[in-house]
Amino acid sequence: MEPLSNTINKKVRSSVEKLGFENTLKIFGGNKDIIRRAYQDNSSSFLNQFNNLKPVIKDDKIYYVDENNKPLFYYYRDENDEYYYINYDRIWSFFDRVFRYEYTEIQELIKIWLGETYNLKKLEPFGVLMSQYSWERPII
Numbered sequence: 001m002e003p004l005s006n007t008i009n010k011k012v013r014s015s016v017e018k019l020g021f022e023n024t025l026k027i028f029g030g031n032k033d034i035i036r037r038a039y040q041d042n043s044s045s046f047l048n049q050f051n052n053l054k055p056v057i058k059d060d061k062i063y064y065v066d067e068n069n070k071p072l073f074y075y076y077r078d079e080n081d082e083y084y085y086i087n088y089d090r091i092w093s094f095f096d097r098v099f100r101y102e103y104t105e106i107q108e109l110i111k112i113w114l115g116e117t118y119n120l121k122k123l124e125p126f127g128v129l130m131s132q133y134s135w136e137r138p139i140i
Contacts, residue, residue, distance in 0.1 A: 012038035017049045021094045032098045043099050047113045050091065056139050064118070069138035073114075075123055083126040086110060087135050092127030103127075 012034060015024045021035070028034045039046055050072055053064035063074040073086045086092050095106040110125040 009038045013045075016046070020090060021046075021098075022089065036098050039098070043095065043101075044109055044113060046094050047091070047110070047117075051117050053118075058139055063139045065139050069140050070136060071139055073125075075120075082123055084110075084114060084120065084123050085128045086125050088127045088129040089135060096127070 012024070015027065016035065016038075019027070024035060025032065050066070053066060053072055056063045056065050056069070057077075060077050061074045062077060063071040065071050071087065072090060073084050075081060075084045091110070092106060095101045095109065101109070106127065107125050111121075114120040114125065
């Protein structure tokens with residue numbers, strides 16, 4: 001697979017960050033190769049766009065939300081829970097559908113990111129495909 005020019009890489013990455021992975025995929029007619037090539041040097045750099053999420057405590061959960069207060073991941077405050085629940089559509093599916101990573105590869109990549117970015121190290125990431133409404137509803 002040939003690398004894209006730096007200019008094209010930047011435009012594709014910018015599109016993914018501004019419009020989201022799914023919308024960018026639609027723009028390119030479902031061609032995952034263009035997106036894969038833009039991130040081939042470092043697939044985990046996709047997560048950088050989510051490095052400034054803010055934690056919001058609501059009921060028994062701690063959500064990490066974007067600038068529109070939409071959740072990207074959450075975990076239960078209960079010490080017995082074992083997982084961080086990751087938004088499948090906006091985060092997990094990128095690694096699943098574009099790079100075809102195995103479940104455990106995605107889990108490890110996200111676990112490293114959560115640990116380095118948010119100092120969250122105790123639980124395991126788990127990709128959750130919930131109803132569109134659940135992930136798209138602002139928390140506050």
